[in-house]
Amino acid sequence: MLNALITSMFxxxxxxxxxxxxxxxxxxxxxxxxxxxxLSGCPLEGARIGLLIELVYMDFIPVGGVVPPNxxxxxATALLALTWAGxxxxxxxxxxxxxxxxxxxxxxxLRTARSGWNTKIEAEVKDGTINIGRWLAGSLLLExxxxxxxxxxxxxxxxxxxxxxxxxxxxxxxxFAYSLMPWLGLSGLYFRFRTQVGxxx
Amino acid sequence: MSDEVENKNSSSTLYSLPSTLLSMFLRSFFIxxxxxxxxxxxxxxxxxxxxxxxxxxxxxxxLKRAVLRHLEVFNTxxxxxGFVIGNVARMEEGLAPPFFQKGxxxxxxxxxxxxxxxxxxxxxxxxxxxxxxxxxxxxxxxLTTQLCIVIWLGAGFYGWLFTGAGSEVPAAGLFAGxxxxxxxxxxxxxxxxxQGLKKGYACGGGANCGLDAMDWRKLIRRLSxxxxxxxxxxTLAAFALLIEFNRGLVSKSDLALKIGLVLSVLVVHRLAxxxxxxxxxxxxxxxxxxxxxxSVLKLPGFNIL
Numbered sequence: 001m002l003n004a005l006i007t008s009m010f011x012x013x014x015x016x017x018x019x020x021x022x023x024x025x026x027x028x029x030x031x032x033x034x035x036x037x038x039l040s041g042c043p044l045e046g047a048r049i050g051l052l053i054e055l056v057y058m059d060f061i062p063v064g065g066v067v068p069p070n071x072x073x074x075x076a077t078a079l080l081a082l083t084w085a086g087x088x089x090x091x092x093x094x095x096x097x098x099x100x101x102x103x104x105x106x107x108x109x110l111r112t113a114r115s116g117w118n119t120k121i122e123a124e125v126k127d128g129t130i131n132i133g134r135w136l137a138g139s140l141l142l143e144x145x146x147x148x149x150x151x152x153x154x155x156x157x158x159x160x161x162x163x164x165x166x167x168x169x170x171x172x173x174x175x176f177a178y179s180l181m182p183w184l185g186l187s188g189l190y191f192r193f194r195t196q197v198g199x200x201x
Numbered sequence: 202m203s204d205e206v207e208n209k210n211s212s213s214t215l216y217s218l219p220s221t222l223l224s225m226f227l228r229s230f231f232i233x234x235x236x237x238x239x240x241x242x243x244x245x246x247x248x249x250x251x252x253x254x255x256x257x258x259x260x261x262x263x264l265k266r267a268v269l270r271h272l273e274v275f276n277t278x279x280x281x282x283g284f285v286i287g288n289v290a291r292m293e294e295g296l297a298p299p300f301f302q303k304g305x306x307x308x309x310x311x312x313x314x315x316x317x318x319x320x321x322x323x324x325x326x327x328x329x330x331x332x333x334x335x336x337x338x339x340x341x342x343x344l345t346t347q348l349c350i351v352i353w354l355g356a357g358f359y360g361w362l363f364t365g366a367g368s369e370v371p372a373a374g375l376f377a378g379x380x381x382x383x384x385x386x387x388x389x390x391x392x393x394x395x396q397g398l399k400k401g402y403a404c405g406g407g408a409n410c411g412l413d414a415m416d417w418r419k420l421i422r423r424l425s426x427x428x429x430x431x432x433x434x435x436t437l438a439a440f441a442l443l444i445e446f447n448r449g450l451v452s453k454s455d456l457a458l459k460i461g462l463v464l465s466v467l468v469v470h471r472l473a474x475x476x477x478x479x480x481x482x483x484x485x486x487x488x489x490x491x492x493x494x495x496s497v498l499k500l501p502g503f504n505i506l
Binding site: 019020021022023024025026028030031034035038043044047048050051052054055056057058059060061062063064065089090094097101111112114115117118121122125126128130132133135136139140169170172173174175176177178179180181182183184186187188189190191192193194196197 | 230231233234235236237238239240241243244245247248251261264265268269272276279280330334338339340342343345346347349350353358360361362363364365368370372375376378379380382383386387390425426428429431432433435436439462463466467469470471474479480481483484487488490491492494495496502503504505506
């Protein structure tokens with residue numbers, strides 16, 4: 001459980017790179033997957049899960065105010081479902097993909113909540129206090145904490161039933177579906193660039 | 202604007218104060234912090250611009266007014282924000298000194314110039330958002346994923362392709378894949394952030410300022426072609442590996458079935474895209490079909506590898 005907590009918090013820190021700060025791709029699943037996997041003692045599984053999540057999530061682009069599914073959350077949750085809940089990698093992958101998809105709703109609420117800050121900041125500025133950095137630091141802290149907590153609690157939701165129920169009946173099915181995911185991801189890459197070349201820039 | 206809205210010495214430009222430019226550059230890495238639906242990147246924009254504003258406006262009232270006008274809605278591609286930040290910093294410098302020097306700090310001119318500045322700011326933000334989205338999100342990022350795949354293939358890590366197969370790869374090899382792409386991507390992004398700020402400041406005030414910093418059209422076209430070529434190479438390599446890994450292990454009919462299954466995945470994805478469905482539709486369809494076949498109908502287990 002301590003390892004799950006540490007992984008979640010570390011993922012929460014990496015998440016800052018996704019939107020809030022830097023954007024050096026430290027939060028990309030293909031990097032975060034092997035990194036978190038390495039910390040949990042399974043770098044190969046982390047690398048595989050990370051890359052496959054990156055490939056399937058590549059369909060979504062964060063243009064304008066669009067909130068795409070979160071690849072880092074997906075990779076971290078999948079790894080915790082694998083290492084903490086002890087589920088097979090294939091099932092853990094699909095759970096992670098689902099968690100990343102649902103996180104879009106959380107991010108939407110965070111962004112909506114921050115809208116309310118504008119009037120408060122304007123009032124502060126009018127009063128002569130210009131301290132935007134403090135608000136941004138709060139935003140970073142909140143984003144990191146919420147992401148970490150989301151990953152931890154989502155993984156706990158998976159862990160608790162997994163202790164009592166081992167749905168072995170669906171493992172064969174998830175293994176088969178999982179073995180097709182690399183090809184689905186590769187087709188995404190191909191279609192993306194083919195469309196772009198067709199559009200001529 | 203009243204007479205009290207005066208400025209600092211107009212000779213203190215950002216070029217004479219490189220520390221201000223550097224501070225703006227470092228702060229621009231937080232352009233998206235505080236992103237909100239009401240005004241998008243407004244908080245990050247003001248945070249990045251603040252060193253320049255503090256340098257330009259020594260009077261608290263003037264500074265306050267400048268901050269408030271930039272707390273309005275702002276949204277652009279984060280790596281391209283430097284072009285707009287630099288431009289606005291220059292316009293703010295240009296907005297302030299003439300009123301101070303000529304004593305025209307009241308009246309319609311000031312409002313007209315402020316309005317013009319907001320117009321240029323929004324126009325440039327939209328233009329650079331369009332370019333940046335196509336360069337970074339649409340092309341460079343997927344290209345770094347392709348680079349990762351190529352490096353992993355070169356290092357002999359096929360585990361990402363064959364989920365049922367074990368692999369032995371040193372950690373360095375695993376990290377070399379994503380890190381190499383990140384290094385290229387990061388270097389270009391940082392370069393553009395810095396150059397954008399400098400160029401934006403140098404040509405500040407123009408509605409097309411910085412848009413000619415590169416031949417974006419050619420860059421986008423080349424990136425698209427490179428990505429397309431790599432995607433073909435990777436797909437062909439994947440099929441070659443599929444055949445090679447199964448050779449001698451399964452019958453020809455089983456191999457044909459595997460290739461057929463892989464091709465059917467491509468068809469499913471293509472159809473999903475054609476009918477405007479996301480990749481989640483394809484994933485759901487594959488998962489549902491697998492559960493029906495293997496959990497309900499109890500077919501014997503079968504993996505691509």
